Structure formats: structure tokens, C-alpha cells
Amino acid sequence: MSATPSLRAALTRYAPVDHPGVSVPADRRCWSVAWPGYKPVDITPPELRPAALAQHVPxxxxxxxxxxxxTDWAQRRSSALVPFRLDAHGRPLHPNGRTGRTGRNLGSWGENAAADPIVVAGAGERRRVLLITRSDIGVEAIPGGMVDPGETAPAALVRELREETGVDLTDHRPTILGRQVVGDWRTTDHAWVASTSALYQLPTTVTAVAADDADDANWFLFGDMAQLEAAITAAGRTLYAAHWPLLLRALEHLSQR
Known part of the structure; x- marks a missing residue:
């Protein structure tokens, strides 16, 4: 009898990539706090495991x-959006502490730079924000993505928006809202996402057509977060939790104008 998927995962020490990981108490999240019994769950997907990488690198x-x-940790650390350090074994440590998960489910070890363009149209209670339905996890999210090697964050903001919605804002100068670690579902102790979020303001909505990593693209009411969530819920969808802080920061910026 062949082994079940869960048994095969146990035998190879790997868990499903959507495993929540072990629980990390708040007082043990910091790396400076000793935790000898810490055993994070390895969520490395099949294509990034040793045997697979020996045959083919995605x-x-x-x-x-x-x-x-x-071999280039010095360069990676100097260019990181959010500072991080290495442990005694040469492994990068998540800037926010233990996650309960280990391995890698992202393109690179350490920080994976992303760009998140927040596009709003109009003002006040009738203001709208452009969101996509992510094809990987089926939730409403900012139309962003990873910064390509050698690419700048401003270029990535424009490219990702154009690829996923067809909206080209090459000639628009956005407001950089911040650079921060985001709660990406693929995060582990040794690989995470840090994003440059930027606000684009348009007088009215423009046509958006989903493509690339997006299954759909729509404008949602964005007077405040409650209104946005209500609009998304009414559409039978949910908001990507990791993007809540980025959207809230955009609203805070808009309220100061």
C-alpha cells in the first residue's frame, strides 16, 4: 500500500506549505530569548527541496x-529594505522574530523584495481602490509582486501593476508610503517578504483587466477600512490580511491631505 500524502510529508520531515507552524508565544518570539526546545515546521515545497533542486532550479x-x-550576505544585508542579521550558522533571521516555520517557500533566502502599488481614484466616501483576486490564494489584494533581480522598486511598481491589471502609470509619480516586512503566507524563519508600498492617486477610475497572477481586477469603495471590507464581503470575497496594514497606511496618508 502506498503512503498517504500526510505520511509521506512526515517521513520526509516536511509539512504542507500552508501549515500554520508551531505556536510561538509572544515572550519567545524574539531571537535573543533562548528556546532550546524550539522545533519549527519545515514548509519547503517539493520543487525547492534538495533532490528537486539537484535536477532543476525553477x-x-x-x-x-x-x-x-x-555567499553574498553582506550585499543582501546592505541593500535590504528592513535590516536583519545572521545566526551562528549563517542563516538569516526574520526581522520580527520566530515564525514557527522553517525552510524556504520563496525565491530567495532572507529578504525577498516586493512592490505594492496602491491605486486610488476619487475622494472621500466615493473613493475607490484597485484590487486583484490573487490566483494563488483566491483573495483580494493589492496588485503587486516581487522585484526582479536588478530591477528597482519604482520600476517594479509600474511593471506589476501593468502586468496584473493592464493599467499603465509609467508617467505618474507615486508617494512612497513605507518599506516594511509583510505577513506573507510563505514566510518562514529564514525567508520572508519586505515590500515598498506606494500610493498612486487618480481623479477617476480607469479600465482594469486582470492578467498574469490575477484572476480578476476590480475597484472597491475605499472611504475607510470598514467600507472596503463591507464591499469585498458583499462581493463574496475576502481581503488578504497581509495587505491590511498597507491599505490602512494609505488611508492615513490620504486623511492628512
Whole structure:
């Protein structure tokens, strides 16, 4: 009898990529707090495991099986959006502390830079924000994505928006709202996403057509977060939790104008 998927995962020490990980108490999240019994769950997907990488490295990922094999940590740390450090084993440590998960479910070890363009149209209670339905997890999100190697964040903001919605704002100058770690569902102790979020303001909505990593693209009412959530719920959808803080920051900026 062949092993079940869950049994195979247990035998290979890996858990499903959507595993929540072990619970991390608030007082043990900080890396400076000793936790000898800490055993995070490895959520490395099949295509990034050693045997698979030996045969083929996906175009979106680096080929290093473990982070200690990375040779340019000095450069990565100096260019990071959010500072981070390495442990005694040469592994990058999540800036916000333990996550309960280990391994890698992102393209690179350490910080993976992303760009999130927040596009709003109109003003006040009739203001709207452009969101996409992500094809990977089926929720409403900002139409952003990863910064390509050698690409700048401003260029990535324009490219991702154009690829996922067809909206081209090349000639618009956005307001950079911040650079921060985001709660991406693929995050582990040693690989995470940090994003440059930027606000684009338009007088009226423009046509948006979903493509690339988006299944749909729509304008939602965005007078405040309650109104946005109500509009998304009315459409039978949910908001990507990791993007809540980014959208809230956009609203706070708009309220100061």
C-alpha cells in the first residue's frame, strides 16, 4: 500500500506549505530569548527541496539548498529594505522574530523584495481602490509582486501593476508610503517578504483587466477600512490580511491631505 500524502510529508520531515507552524508565544518570539526546545515546521515545497533542486532550479528561485551556502550576505544585508542579521550558522533571521516555520517557500533566502502599488481614484466616501483576486490564494489584494533581480522598486511598481491589471502609470509619480516586512503566507524563519508600498492617486477610475497572477481586477469603495471590507464581503470575497496594514497606511496618508 502506498503512503498517504500526510505520511509521506512526515517521513520526509516536511509539512504542507500552508501549515500554520508551531505556536510561538509572544515572550519567545524574539531571537535573543533562548528556546532550546524550539522545533519549527519545515514548509519547503517539493520543487525547492534538495533532490528537486539537484535536477532543476525553477526560474523564479535561487539554487541554494540551505542559506549557509549563500555567499553574498553582506550585499543582501546592505541593500535590504528592513535590516536583519545572521545566526551562528549563517542563516538569516526574520526581522520580527520566530515564525514557527522553517525552510524556504520563496525565491530567495532572507529578504525577498516586493512592490505594492496602491491605486486610488476619487475622494472621500466615493473613493475607490484597485484590487486583484490573487490566483494563488483566491483573495483580494493589492496588485503587486516581487522585484526582479536588478530591477528597482519604482520600476517594479509600474511593471506589476501593468502586468496584473493592464493599467499603465509609467508617467505618474507615486508617494512612497513605507518599506516594511509583510505577513506573507510563505514566510518562514529564514525567508520572508519586505515590500515598498506606494500610493498612486487618480481623479477617476480607469479600465482594469486582470492578467498574469490575477484572476480578476476590480475597484472597491475605499472611504475607510470598514467600507472596503463591507464591499469585498458583499462581493463574496475576502481581503488578504497581509495587505491590511498597507491599505490602512494609505488611508492615513490620504486623511492628512
Amino acid at each position: 526560474g523564479w528561485a535561487e539554487g541554494h539548498v540551505t542559506p549557509d551556502r549563500v
